[in-house]
Amino acid sequence: MATVAPNQPPVVKIEGVCKRFGTGPVVLDGIDLSVSKGEFVSLIGPSGCGKSTLLRLIAGLTDATAGAINVEGMTPENARELMFFVFQDANLLPWRRVAENVELPLLLRGDVEEKRRERVAHMLDVVGLSAAATRYPWQLSGGMKMRVSIARALSVAPDILLLDEPFGALDEMTRDKLNEDLLAIRERDPFTGFFVTHSVTEAVFLSSRIVVLSANPGRVATVIDVPFGYPRAGELRETPEFLKLLGETTHALRAVRKH
Amino acid sequence: MNPMKRRLLALIPPALTGVVLIALWYAVKRIFEIPTFVLPSPDEILTAAWVERSVLWSAMMVTVRGALLGFLAAVGVGFVLAMALGFSPRIKASFYPYILVMQMMPVTILAPVFVLWLGQGLPSIVAITFMIGFFPVVANTTMGFISVDRNLQELFLMCKATRSQEVRYLRIPGAMPYFLTGMKIAGTLAPIGAIVGDFLAGGAQNGVGGIGYMTISYFSQLKTPALFATGLTACLMGFIFVGGVNWLHWRLLHAWHDSMVKKE
Amino acid sequence: MKQFTATFVAILTLVTLSGCGEKASAPTQGAARPLTKITLQTDWYSQPEHGGFYQAVAKGYYREAGLDVTINQGGPNGIPRQKVATGAVEFAIGRTDELVIAVGQGVPLVAVGALMQHDPQAIMFHKDSGIRSFKDLQGRGMMAEPGAAWLKILEKTMGITFSLMPLDYGLSRFLTDKKFIQQCFITNEPYYVRQQGADPGTLLLSDAGIMPYRIWYTSRSFLAKNPDVVRAFTAASIRGWLDYIDGDRKDADAAISALNPKMTPEFIAYSVGAMRENKLVKGDPAKGEKVGQIDPVRFGAEIAQLTSIGVLGQPVKLADVFDEKFLPEDVRAKPAAK
Numbered sequence: 081m082a083t084v085a086p087n088q089p090p091v092v093k094i095e096g097v098c099k100r101f102g103t104g105p106v107v108l109d110g111i112d113l114s115v116s117k118g119e120f121v122s123l124i125g126p127s128g129c130g131k132s133t134l135l136r137l138i139a140g141l142t143d144a145t146a147g148a149i150n151v152e153g154m155t156p157e158n159a160r161e162l163m164f165f166v167f168q169d170a171n172l173l174p175w176r177r178v179a180e181n182v183e184l185p186l187l188l189r190g191d192v193e194e195k196r197r198e199r200v201a202h203m204l205d206v207v208g209l210s211a212a213a214t215r216y217p218w219q220l221s222g223g224m225k226m227r228v229s230i231a232r233a234l235s236v237a238p239d240i241l242l243l244d245e246p247f248g249a250l251d252e253m254t255r256d257k258l259n260e261d262l263l264a265i266r267e268r269d270p271f272t273g274f275f276v277t278h279s280v281t282e283a284v285f286l287s288s289r290i291v292v293l294s295a296n297p298g299r300v301a302t303v304i305d306v307p308f309g310y311p312r313a314g315e316l317r318e319t320p321e322f323l324k325l326l327g328e329t330t331h332a333l334r335a336v337r338k339h
Numbered sequence: 340m341n342p343m344k345r346r347l348l349a350l351i352p353p354a355l356t357g358v359v360l361i362a363l364w365y366a367v368k369r370i371f372e373i374p375t376f377v378l379p380s381p382d383e384i385l386t387a388a389w390v391e392r393s394v395l396w397s398a399m400m401v402t403v404r405g406a407l408l409g410f411l412a413a414v415g416v417g418f419v420l421a422m423a424l425g426f427s428p429r430i431k432a433s434f435y436p437y438i439l440v441m442q443m444m445p446v447t448i449l450a451p452v453f454v455l456w457l458g459q460g461l462p463s464i465v466a467i468t469f470m471i472g473f474f475p476v477v478a479n480t481t482m483g484f485i486s487v488d489r490n491l492q493e494l495f496l497m498c499k500a501t502r503s504q505e506v507r508y509l510r511i512p513g514a515m516p517y518f519l520t521g522m523k524i525a526g527t528l529a530p531i532g533a534i535v536g537d538f539l540a541g542g543a544q545n546g547v548g549g550i551g552y553m554t555i556s557y558f559s560q561l562k563t564p565a566l567f568a569t570g571l572t573a574c575l576m577g578f579i580f581v582g583g584v585n586w587l588h589w590r591l592l593h594a595w596h597d598s599m600v601k602k603e
Numbered sequence: 604m605k606q607f608t609a610t611f612v613a614i615l616t617l618v619t620l621s622g623c624g625e626k627a628s629a630p631t632q633g634a635a636r637p638l639t640k641i642t643l644q645t646d647w648y649s650q651p652e653h654g655g656f657y658q659a660v661a662k663g664y665y666r667e668a669g670l671d672v673t674i675n676q677g678g679p680n681g682i683p684r685q686k687v688a689t690g691a692v693e694f695a696i697g698r699t700d701e702l703v704i705a706v707g708q709g710v711p712l713v714a715v716g717a718l719m720q721h722d723p724q725a726i727m728f729h730k731d732s733g734i735r736s737f738k739d740l741q742g743r744g745m746m747a748e749p750g751a752a753w754l755k756i757l758e759k760t761m762g763i764t765f766s767l768m769p770l771d772y773g774l775s776r777f778l779t780d781k782k783f784i785q786q787c788f789i790t791n792e793p794y795y796v797r798q799q800g801a802d803p804g805t806l807l808l809s810d811a812g813i814m815p816y817r818i819w820y821t822s823r824s825f826l827a828k829n830p831d832v833v834r835a836f837t838a839a840s841i842r843g844w845l846d847y848i849d850g851d852r853k854d855a856d857a858a859i860s861a862l863n864p865k866m867t868p869e870f871i872a873y874s875v876g877a878m879r880e881n882k883l884v885k886g887d888p889a890k891g892e893k894v895g896q897i898d899p900v901r902f903g904a905e906i907a908q909l910t911s912i913g914v915l916g917q918p919v920k921l922a923d924v925f926d927e928k929f930l931p932e933d934v935r936a937k938p939a940a941k
Contacts, residue, residue: 139497141493141496141497160496160497160499161499163497164497165493165494165497167490167493167494169490171490171491171494173491173508173509173512174595174596175512175513175515175595175596176512184494184498184508185497185498187508188495188498188499188500188504188508189498189499216594216595217595218595374688374709374710375708375709376685376688376705376708376709376710377685377689451771451773451775451776454776455775455776455779459744459768460766538769539771540768541768541769542744542766542767542768542769543749543766543767544764544766544767548749548767552749552767552769553749555749555750555769556749556750557750558750559748559749559750559751560704560708560750560914561684561685561704561705561708561710562708562750562916563708
């Protein structure tokens with residue numbers, strides 16, 4: 081069962097992080113956040129609050145202008161082996177088939193062909209795309225492409241998974257299904273999750289904690305604890321407790337929007 | 340039976356136009372009393388083509404050889420050069436202007452220089468064909484190497500890929516569509532380049548040369564029907580060549596690129 | 604590329620000009636002596652090898668004969684045979700073998716008189732290359748005019764074949780490659796090549812039994828419609844050539860260099876010297892050759908030679924290509940004495 085491990089040193093520690101692109105406006109100003117192993121943290125906020133930027137800072141895809149980010153005691157760049165990123169766009173290589181896309185991180189880190197094949201077959205099975213293994217990305221629907229992207233991300237069994245609005249372009253039903261699938265996968269192979277989204281429902285359904293950021297500059301406005309345990313079923317969304325928390329979170333978001 | 344019938348019916352408009360054009364040809368020749376050495380009739384041209392068929396075939400083979408070798412050189416060197424240029428902006432800034440200068444230089448000036456350095460015949464023809472064809476390959480392919488999707492680059496960063504891994508698995512496959520576009524252009528230019536090269540630097544054994552050479556030869560003998568027949572041969576060669584290159588383009592890309600239908 | 608553009612421009616020009624003015628332009632009314640306008644198309648840029656015609660213009664011989672003659676320069680893209688055939692010009696300069704080949708392709712041209720009894724065409728090589736005679740040329744690479752009849756004649760009569768390069772009308776390849784061979788005029792290229800420090804040797808094609816005349820010719824229809832004009836032009840041209848070779852060339856040479864600055868007095872002197880030395884214009888008096896003469900026997904033999912090597916598209920008879928009647932009587936060849 082994937083619960084938050086109490087009294088453990090934080091897996092990700094963000095201290096006083098500021099980010100500014102060149103001489104432009106300050107995108108993030110003094111972010112402090114500690115995340116423990118096994119948590120699932122959503123980052124929500126209005127446009128321009130820097131939630132995607134924060135995610136990319138954790139991933140080490142960009143550097144902080146000030147402050148420090150600590151991943152398992154290392155800098156994000158050094159900790160890359162422990163992490164993987166799921167991009168907004170499925171970001172598949174169009175010239176590679178589905179199976180070849182999933183195996184890419186394994187190929188690049190030097191796994192032998194036998195091991196790669198096994199792992200890819202397993203991952204495709206987990207996301208339910210075994211039948212599509214030989215297809216090309218252009219032959220897939222949006223939801224399927226995103227599942228390939230997730231399969232790829234999980235193929236290296238990362239300790240930390242970073243997802244940047246992965247389901248934003250999909251319709252609600254597909255999104256709900258993929259949310260449930262993601263949690264199911266996490267049950268089997270646990271990871272610490274960071275999730276950027278515009279959907280409050282999604283944030284509440286998936287997370288153990290929700291960080292609400294304000295914009296201009298990006299600051300932590302509120303942190304909301306989500307008391308529901310794991311595993312979570314789809315029906316959770318219709319319970320009164322869920323709807324209450326949904327309302328609270330939406331309220332917190334709206335409060336931030338006023339600025 | 341229907342799709343077959345439809346395809347046959349589609350042939351009728353161009354076929355009819357062809358018949359009308361040929362009739363016009365004969366009419367013009369008759370009305371203006373144009374002598375054969377000025378404008379031969381289609382049957383005279385075809386007769387000449389038949390009579391000279393072995394010479395024309397050899398000429399086409401000679402020219403095809405030059406076109407093919409020049410084309411392969413243009414594609415090969417162009418690709419390698421593009422890799423170098425795409426690898427570092429500094430290399431690109433240093434060398435690109437000179438590549439442009441080479442491109443701008445008219446072939447008629449380069450040709451005698453090549454002949455001086457390389458000797459007459461195949462080496463010079465290949466060099467001239469190369470010069471004509473390599474710039475599109477370089478320009479397009481360099482573009483391809485540089486225009487890599489930012490997101491894909493980040494993906495490779497997340498995978499901790501080395502530079503050479505990135506080049507091998509991301510940049511080279513990503514540049515393929517651009518490279519193949521450049522290759523298609525070079526493929527269209529190569530037959531022309533080889534014919535021009537043959538004019539300027541070609542030669543003949545026992546009176547039989549390439550297409551360019553035979554053009555000069557027939558012209559100086561006032562064998563105008565044979566001259567036109569040579570033109571037909573050049574067309575044929577062009578079609579075969581371009582057809583081949585287009586097929587290659589389709590073969591390499593059709594699985595994932597050209598036939599890609601934008602869903603979502 | 605030049606030849607290709609030539610073909611294109613030629614075809615466009617000729618289609619447009621087909622059927623234009625076959626008859627000599629009508630003389631202006633009211634003038635005391637109405638002059639007939641005539642154009643002569645030469646086969647290259649203005650050079651001493653055209654000297655006799657310029658002399659006839661400069662000294663007024665054409666005027667005296669009732670003709671107003673304009674000389675058009677030719678060049679690498681010039682197409683004299685086609686221009687005469689379509690009536691764009693009345694006369695042009697060329698060789699008897701080219702003429703016969705044209706007639707063999709159905710082009711109706713007729714030779715009238717000869718400006719040179721022996722063609723200056725030769726093969727030029729570096730003396731160091733060790734070439735002594737025609738036999739030494741076998742298998743060599745040579746720059747020459749593709750499709751020229753003399754190549755085939757050498758092949759048939761002497762068994763010599765070449766690896767041929769199309770003429771680029773330049774000398775740079777010859778000067779940089781000691782083994783290079785190219786066709787030339789004995790009156791022209793050797794001079795320039797020596798100026799650049801090379802030591803050329805030449806083999807005159809006529810020594811290999813290739814003996815075209817260098818002629819002026821006209822179209823069959825012009826001949827039929829203006830026989831007097833043809834006769835007058837011929838006589839005046841012969842006069843001009845006699846004068847150019849033996850007399851005071853000053854005015855003709857001035858005209859030539861004015862049109863072609865490359866023609867310096869030294870070069871012209873060399874060229875005319877070569878003409879004299881090789882008896883190109885006047886021929887060999889011992890054989891009865893005269894300035895302007897075309898010997899039907901010799902011409903007939905040439906036609907037979909061309910027929911035997913198979914370069915004629917259709918059979919050509921002497922009467923198709925030549926009629927003695929237009930040469931002055933004293934110039935015509937005497938039948939060979941037994």
